[in-house]
């Protein structure tokens with residue numbers, strides 16, 4: 001019978017867990033704080049620990065770290081009321097088995113405990129040690145408390161201590177670059193460079209020389225030797241952003257780099273070892289591209305040793321108020337403004353809107369509203385998505401059902417183009433998309449300046 005240790009200073013939680021887990025067939029002991037827990041770990045060598053973070057005296061994370069450094073850490077499930085990015089990543093890095101948030105979901109608890117017990121049994125023979133934990137590092141916080149974003153925090157914690165290649169996918173503006181940075185700055189190589197290359201910003205040939213470097217005379221214009229980003233990044237992290245935009249020719253070359261962990265400068269055939277961790281990001285549907293023959297399947301599998309999928313903002317609306325608070329503080333600081341109050345009406349519109357450009361679009365919308373707001377109140381009417389401005393519908397002002405997403409997107413892009421008098425730069429800002437993306441959409445939808453913005457029946461948009 002597996003032995004569990006429940007550590008929580010809250011007596012009613014201890015009791016509830018003890019009762020519930022005993023009914024599940026485990027032997028359960030409890031501890032009220034870190035000192036008590038240490039004693040019981042020594043006396044009873046539990047197979048699995050359930051550990052609260054907020055304990056009087058020494059907190060749960062410190063205890064976790066201590067047990068880990070002494071090599072006596074059984075699978076430990078962290079239970080906490082605040083699953084913010086830093087604590088979650090730290091807990092996983094310190095060797096926590098999993099992270100559960102209060103209030104506890106009983107089904108999830110059951111499954112997690114069962115898995116932890118299985119894992120304890122497995123590792124009785126095979127002890128594995130996770131690399132030493134990272135210490136605090138100041139990075140731009142990834143904000144959110146939804147279940148979906150918490151899974152992302154866990155994934156960052158798990159991959160950051162490895163050198164595995166990571167593929168980050170998600171719609172534009174969901175925070176792919178932010179996650180790539182978080183992986184880097186939580187890794188043991190955080191003092192090494194973080195280098196991002198936007199693959200869509202270069203022609204195929206230029207991108208090759210940008211990544212691989214070249215020797216003098218490799219081609220016309222190569223007047224001297226040049227180090228590529230594979231070299232410059234050293235043993236840091238290289239983000240290949242918008243990997244879906246690379247040519248098939250370059251994809252072959254990238255595949256070789258990943259297979260052989262070496263690269264060659266253009267015009268030179270001496271292989272140089274690749275020290276860096278590669279992270280790739282894309283907002284494209286790579287499996288779909290593979291079917292169409294525009295992305296190599298073998299490269300795809302090499303890239304997604306670990307895949308982190310970022311949820312769209314509309315799939316985690318409960319995070320919007322938190323993000324608004326965070327982004328407003330950031331914008332106020334940058335613009336020397338003091339827009340601090342968000343009326344319910346404004347928040348209702350912000351939470352109800354679908355945010356096709358995700359967090360980036362939210363940030364842009366708030367920036368514009370802050371600029372336009374005179375006092376300390378964020379006026380709904382200053383938002384580019386304010387229904388009264390003829391922008392997207394608010395929740396009570398629905399599109400007719402069964403409208404295809406494509407139609408909505410086409411109409412919205414055309415509307416924004418019309419509003420900016422076809423100023424593409426401005427339109428990109430409003431839509432929070434890149435210029436190549438906008439150009440592609442204009443082509444795909446066959447948009448022209450002489451087109452009328454049609455409105456669907458039933459809305460005044």
Ligand SMILES: Nc1ncnc2c1ncn2[C@@H]1O[C@H](COP(=O)(O)OP(=O)(O)OP(=O)(O)O)[C@@H](O)[C@H]1O
Nearest residue numbers: 141142143171172173174175176177178283359360
């Ligand atoms: N969860 C989040 N918390 C706080 N800020 C966020 C979050 N997600 C995104 N952001 C902010 O939104 C903006 C867009 O994020 P980022 O550039 O990482 O997105 P992306 O997915 O790389 O977008 P694109 O596909 O357009 O390149 C950045 O200013 C970033 O700081």
Ligand SMILES: [Mg+2]
Nearest residue numbers: 176177241281
């Ligand atoms: Mg990006």
